[in-house]
Every structure is written in C-alpha cells, then in structure tokens.
Amino acid sequence: MLKRLLYVAGFLGLLIGMWGLYDRFVYGHMNANYGSYVVWGLWVALYMFFAGIATGGFMLATLDLLFELPLFRGSGRIALWGSLVTLPAGLAAIGLDLGHMTRIWKVYLQPNFGSVMAQLVWGYTIFLIIVIVSLWLSFRPQPSRWLKPIMIVGLVLAIFLSGGIGALLGVNQNRVSWHVSNLPAQFPVFNLTSGVALMLIAIGWFGPVRDPRHSQQLHVLGLGLVVLLLVKGYYLWTDVSQALYQHSSHGAEAINLVLFGPYGWAFWLLQIGLGMLLPLIVLTTPIRNNGFAAGLMGVCVLLGLAVARANIIFPALTLPELRGLGEAFHGPHLSFTYSPSLMEWAVTAGIVGAATIGFVIGADRLPLFSRPVESAGTAD
Template structure:
C-alpha cells in the first residue's frame, strides 16, 4: 500500500497532467492527412508523366486542398501556443534534438512544395480561375514543359509527405515523460494513418468532383459536387477502385503498426504496461476499441473489401469512417498519453 500526496496545484499539471486540448489532435490529424495527400498526389504527378491516359482528375484537387487543410492545422497549432507573439522564435534557430523544430522547418518546406504542385494542377482543377490568373497558367504551362521539374515536384511532395507524416508521430514519442508515447512506431503509425486518410479523402473528392460533371466553372463545380454527394458513385469506376485497394493496404499496415505499438509497450517496463492499459482496458479503452479500431479501421476495411468484391454497393461510408477514425486515433493517443506518467499519485 503506497499513499502519495503531492502538495502542488499547478494548472495543467495537477491533479493530472493535461496541457493539450483539442488543438494538438486536430493539428496532428490534419498534418497526417496532408502528408498522405502529398504522397499520393506526388506519386500521381510522377505517374502522370509516363502515362497521361491513366491520370485521374480526382487527384488534381489534392494539392490545393492540402494547402487549405495544412493552414487550418497550423492555425490550430497556433491557437495552442501560450506565448503566441513569440512564435517567430521558431525560425531563428534549428534545434537538432527537437522534433518540433524539425517540424517547423519541414512545414516551411512543405508549403512551397505544395504550392508548386498546386500551381501544376491549377489549370486542370479550376480552369476558369486559371484563365483569370494568366501568370499562374503560364507558369504551370512552363512547368509542364519541363518533365524533370515536374518529376522533382512530385518527388519533393512524396518525400516531404513522408517526413511530415512521421514527424507528427515522432513529435509525441520523444516526449519521454509520457510513457504511452515512448515508441518510435508512432511515426510510421501516424504516417500510414495519414496515408489511409489521404486515400479516403481523395476517394471522397472523387465523389465530389467527377470527371463526367463536365463543367469547368468553379461555382458549377461546387453545385454539382453537392448534387453528387447524394448520388451513388458510378459503379466500378476504375480510379476509386484503385483507391479502395490502396486504402485497404494502408489500413492493413496501420492496423499492424497499431498492434506492434501495443505489443512494444506491453513488453516494456511496468510503467509502459500501465500506460498502454489506459487505452486497452482503462478510461480510454471504449474510445480506442470502438472509434479507433472498430469504426476507424476494421469496419472500413471490411466494407471496402466487400465493395471490391462487388458484394455490396460502393459508398462513401468507408472513406468517412477512415477519416473519423484517424481523428479519433490522434485524440485518444494525445489524451491517454497525457494521462500516462512515470509517477502515480493518489492525489
């Protein structure tokens, strides 16, 4: 029997550590999603160079969407900062041991890479808008004339996507005082979660913006997108089918990594076992098993498998589940991680 009494009442620290609210999970989720989108769209940019016929229109909105999502994510991160006016201090130094420092510099590279790919795809995404911005169109045209540059942009997006995805996990895993996070597997786990979410998002985009919608007017596109939401997707569309396959692979790897993450902690010290119990059997278990594993991975995996077998009709439901599950994964890991500790105080 051990009774520990800590006579301290610091906000965020006592009675239990809780420094991060919704902002950080949202940031990590959007960062992971953007990472996935960058890898997928980067891959698509490169493949489109070899095989123009097989280029699918639904990838092209990804870079612009990524820019928007990343900015929202950065906004969430900024909201979390307690000393906001000093944020510029991030860019006066590079701290080699700090994942956050790495992250802030990676983000600084991600923006131009995304901007380049967005520029590349602008005429295809929003032709009318592109016509209004002749300079951008000219630049896009010029880029398209240099396949090596296009290839470089594609590779840059893929590489930075991988870095960004891994960073969102490593950011947590280096905070060694929270034993639940003490696993480098969080890096690949969040990366593959980002990839599956990215694939699901492109899948959704495919529904929103079909090649057969025909209109190149922005407002028309938006209106038709709304209508398209309500219609079942075109059966057997070659692009979405591939996406489902890809998404299933990512989800499978994600599930595997999640398993390894748990096994790794369970086979570590008592402190780590107690930490992982928080999500396995403890106060975060319901959210973890139902939202993250069940609805976020296993269910969409099953649905997409059945869709691929044409046993059920293809819908956007699996994609939505994957996106929701991905957000839930971040929320659960961030919250339970904060609750995990090296010391256990009775009060």
C-alpha cells in the same frame, strides 16, 4: 444535395467555432481542460490529424503529377487542394494550443535545428510553399518543367514530416507508450492512409462520374485502403501486445486506459468499429465501386484516424511520470484527468467546418479534375 449538406455542416461548425475562438482569445487557456500536467489536449491531436491528411494527400498527388499513372490522370489537383486546405487547419489548431502565439517568430529567426519541433516548423513552412507552387504550376495551360522536380522535393518532405511527428513523440523518454523505436516509421503509413481516404471522398463524391476511369479509380483506391488498414491494424497489435506482455508500468497503464478505461468507448466503437472494421467489410465488396459508399467509407476512416490520434496523446499524458505527484500538489490546472472542454470542442468544430467549406468550394468551383492536354514542348 450532398454538397449543400456539406456546406450547411461546414457553416454550422464555423458558427460554433466563432464562439470558441472568442473565448480562446479573450480568456486564453482558462477554459481549456489541459494544464500543468496534461499539457497537450484535443488541438494537438487535431493538428496531427490534419497534418497527416495534408502530407498523405500530397503523396497521392504524385501518382498523377510526378509518376503520371494513366489511371489517376487528372486527380493530382484535387489531392493538392486537399493538402492546401488541411495543412493550414492543422497549423491553426497547434497555433491555438500555444501559450504565447506571438513568439512563433523566434523559431524562424532564432532556430535550434537540433530540436525536432523546430525542424517540423521549418519543414511545414517549406511544404506549404511547395503545395501552393505545385498547385499553381498544375493550373498552367502548358506543362511546366519545374513541376516534377518540385513534386519530388515535396514527396521527400511529406515523408520526412510524417515521420517527424512520430519522432516528436518518440524522443519523450519518460512517456514509455510513446518511446517506441518504430513510431516514426508508423506515421507515414498512417498519413498515407489519410491521403487515400481523402481521395475516396474527393473522387467518390465530387469526381466526374462520366469519366470511364471513375469506377476503376474507386476500385483501386478501395483495395489500397484495405491494405493500409490491415497494416495499420498490425502496427496497433504490435504496440498493444508488447506493452501488455512486458508489463511496463507506464506503457501498460496507458494501453489499459485506451482498451478498458475512459477512452475505451472511443477506441472500440469509433477507432476500431467505425474506422477500421466497417470500411474493411464494405471495401472488400462490390459496393466500393459506388461513389457515395466509397466516399462515406473515406469519412469513416478519417474519423477513426482522428480518434486514433487522440488515443495516442490523451492516455500517455494522464498518467503521472512520478508516482504520488497527483497527490503532492493541488490546484485548478494540476490534474491528471482530461476530457476536452466545451470551448475546445467549439474551436475544433470551427476548424473542421472551415476546412470542410474550403475543400467543397474548391471541388465545386475550381477545375480540379481536369488536366490540360500534353503538348510536345514544355513551358519554363
């Protein structure tokens, strides 16, 4: 029943997304609500969200395929499948945000590796190849001696890419709310939180219930998620308290927009209430050992993380870098107010729907929760 509901929700999202994609490709950015001042919108936040799940999922896959923890044996494939599904979704989101998508070849043939963005493009390309190769090697009948070295490289790259997104924001010196020294250090924690939430969904909703480790896996992942949410809450408190205490014009204004402005309802209701407090309450009770409840808390955490990405991007860009800039020029795309347009939401629904269908198909049709019995030798 649960799988059927996910299939239906995914296909509905995909149908809505088809209209959004038609509008995007026919009319370009005309019907998007970002413009010359607010240059990043919903799709950039969506890219950060899905890329975080992909790198976090790979980190969780190493518990099985690299470190061989007995408790998580057999969970590596589903984690890699989650990375394989979500990374293209994130890249599709950022690709649609580009004004000239056909120029992407320049970053490969004419790269400037001093640019953080170029480093991320190359890094994600290599990372996607590593995910595909790792998943293929994990399906081989005999263990491969190449799997662990590749997983080591992938783990290092996953951490690098996680911090790279924070660095991409942090190098913007004119955006005080982004120009925080520990921002690159925060994102690996955020992405690991995404990975644990994904695994709660995978094991809670699709894992083999008859496996004697099933309840224990949910128990450990639930407690791990509690710890990560507390760490994430600490980071949030340090960012908010420092910005408000220093009365930094741009930083304090951005924080006030999140706490008490037009983004306040999403912050308090979705990011804090549904995405943090509710999972903290549920996952510290015996209910965390229930597969459906654990998976539902994973969904809540992911929703909160998605809103958190938007609350990082939107407020910082809706504040003028120069006072009076908003009044100096006027035009259809010269505005500092931003809320996603219907077309942007439709494309987002399509990307989320496609990712949902892809993940459920893998969990439903592929042997992602089984591992071959180790033999004395290893295959080349």
